[in-house]
Amino acid sequence: MSVVDLSKVPFPENNLRLFLDETCERHELDFAAYAGVNPIAQSVHGFVNYPDEWQTRYVEKGYQHKDPALLLARRSIGPVDWQGLRKAPAFQTIFRDAREFGIAEQGLTIPVRGPFGDIGLFSVTRDCPDAEWALLKTKVLSELQSAAVRLHDSVVRSHALTRQLTHPSLSAREVEILQWIAAGKSQQDVADILSISNRTVEVHLRSIRTKLSALTTAQAVGRAIGLGLICPD
Amino acid sequence: MILIIDGINRHRYSRVLDEMFALRARVFGDRLGWDVDIVDGKEIDQFDALDPAYVVGLNDAGRVVSCVRALQTTGPHMLSDVFSDILDGEPPLRSATLWESTRFCVDTEALDRGKSRNSVSYATCELMAASLEYAQNSGITDIVTVIDPIMNRVLKRSDCAPYDYVGSTKPMGKVSAMAALLDCTDDRIKRIRDFAGIEGNVFVDEATAEALADPETVAEGVAPTPKAGESEAQRARRKAQLEEYCIDQLLDASTREELATAKRLADMLFDKKMIERKISHLADC
Numbered sequence: 001m002s003v004v005d006l007s008k009v010p011f012p013e014n015n016l017r018l019f020l021d022e023t024c025e026r027h028e029l030d031f032a033a034y035a036g037v038n039p040i041a042q043s044v045h046g047f048v049n050y051p052d053e054w055q056t057r058y059v060e061k062g063y064q065h066k067d068p069a070l071l072l073a074r075r076s077i078g079p080v081d082w083q084g085l086r087k088a089p090a091f092q093t094i095f096r097d098a099r100e101f102g103i104a105e106q107g108l109t110i111p112v113r114g115p116f117g118d119i120g121l122f123s124v125t126r127d128c129p130d131a132e133w134a135l136l137k138t139k140v141l142s143e144l145q146s147a148a149v150r151l152h153d154s155v156v157r158s159h160a161l162t163r164q165l166t167h168p169s170l171s172a173r174e175v176e177i178l179q180w181i182a183a184g185k186s187q188q189d190v191a192d193i194l195s196i197s198n199r200t201v202e203v204h205l206r207s208i209r210t211k212l213s214a215l216t217t218a219q220a221v222g223r224a225i226g227l228g229l230i231c232p233d
Numbered sequence: 234m235i236l237i238i239d240g241i242n243r244h245r246y247s248r249v250l251d252e253m254f255a256l257r258a259r260v261f262g263d264r265l266g267w268d269v270d271i272v273d274g275k276e277i278d279q280f281d282a283l284d285p286a287y288v289v290g291l292n293d294a295g296r297v298v299s300c301v302r303a304l305q306t307t308g309p310h311m312l313s314d315v316f317s318d319i320l321d322g323e324p325p326l327r328s329a330t331l332w333e334s335t336r337f338c339v340d341t342e343a344l345d346r347g348k349s350r351n352s353v354s355y356a357t358c359e360l361m362a363a364s365l366e367y368a369q370n371s372g373i374t375d376i377v378t379v380i381d382p383i384m385n386r387v388l389k390r391s392d393c394a395p396y397d398y399v400g401s402t403k404p405m406g407k408v409s410a411m412a413a414l415l416d417c418t419d420d421r422i423k424r425i426r427d428f429a430g431i432e433g434n435v436f437v438d439e440a441t442a443e444a445l446a447d448p449e450t451v452a453e454g455v456a457p458t459p460k461a462g463e464s465e466a467q468r469a470r471r472k473a474q475l476e477e478y479c480i481d482q483l484l485d486a487s488t489r490e491e492l493a494t495a496k497r498l499a500d501m502l503f504d505k506k507m508i509e510r511k512i513s514h515l516a517d518c
Contacts, residue, residue, distance in 0.1 A: 072241050074240075075239065075240025075241050075284045076239050076240060076241050076284075076286070077239060077240075077284070077285065077286045077303060077304065077305050077332070077371075078239070078286065078367070078370075078371035079371055079372065080241070110372075112305075112307060112308075112329075113283075113305050113307055113308030113309075114307060114308055115307075115308060115309060115313075117309075141371070141372030142330050142372040142373075142374055143372075144372060145329040145330050145371075145372040145373070146329040146330060148329065149307055149329035150329075169324040170324065171320070171323035171324050171325075171326075172323055173323070173399075196397060197396050197397055199375075199396050199397070199414075199416055200396065200397040200414065203326065203328070203331065203374075203375050203414060204326065206328040206329075206330060206331065206374070206375075207306075207326040207327050207328040207331065209328075210307070210327050210328045210329055211327050
């Protein structure tokens, strides 16, 4: 399969390149990249905010076929830190090359698995010493996980057939919680009203945001109303 | 000690995985009477083909004593499929920072009662602490875990009570099953560690991980090809580390069976020229 560069084609609702730039800025990262496989659409999608010259070199050399960051990460459920790949010969080859374009070998790849065997790989890099990298990772990894899934879902849903299949479905508890949020209650209020823990409300809100591809709970409320999943207050 | 096996390294751990699938067969098939497929004494289902991550607990002789399986909730997992009964027909939670843990079990036959390092209680807490730490290090905030009422009681007694449940308890085989929520927080990890007296890093170091891996298929008597870029000094250091590990295993063995396993490992590594000296007799003095 060949690589479709999504940054060069018009993309409904989303400016993916902008999303990468914003993610980098928010989390003090240098570069970000996404590669995804959608077996239903039978396509491989990719886009990056690396320098254009490096993108060209990467594809010219066919690195996507031997880059261990991509090949290994898709078989992992947790993020793969590139520190663990340094011994792999292919990694050395690619990163000796990448250094010329100002790309550091400090990075990680987050694998995302979707419901249809679709896989997304979200990679980020940052030129910094190991100790600083470890600190940064602890701080931003949860948010990067959410960003990776949101990005992957929006790419998968850009395909008409997959979009039909991925109509978000909320559980009764999720609807109940979101309905109270839409009525202006705080997270703690909802916990008290439903006699459940604050953390239970939190884990459901995280799930709601993931299902609706929403960045914030407010956005999730808007989308849920739009989809008729909850009633406007 | 705890070993993480996932799609990246599973081809090197067929011995450990086989022992793990056999343990699952004894626990979920025989003891709990769940409707699971057992072939050749091993319980393997369709989710094992999806490259899940396994958190595997091993005793000092390298034998599997506990295990659990983790999958992302964004993709196919058990609650979205075979355990959907538990959720009363409701769609499961789906979150980038929520993992599902299933097939959590410990080998109650190989372990003792009480709270020693070789007890059911210690092995359970070590596995639980390790799974939470592995998830936390991956940026995961919560785990939804499918357990039976006995495991639920064990969790409560180990100062690790679930903060909530989703769906409801449903009959399954001789017992029932439920889906519990656990937060991957420092606080919870500390409470489990304190309860069982677990100190320091529970994950195996590189040398131990190497020793637990399947023997590499090399021609008899031929030294394994040195890894590219590995210097003479590094090779010597690796040999010394492996040998030290084997000696520890031989001297720490507390049962006849553990000793036999440790001797076998030492002899095998010597045959493959992965350690310098023949040391299996050391434990006989």
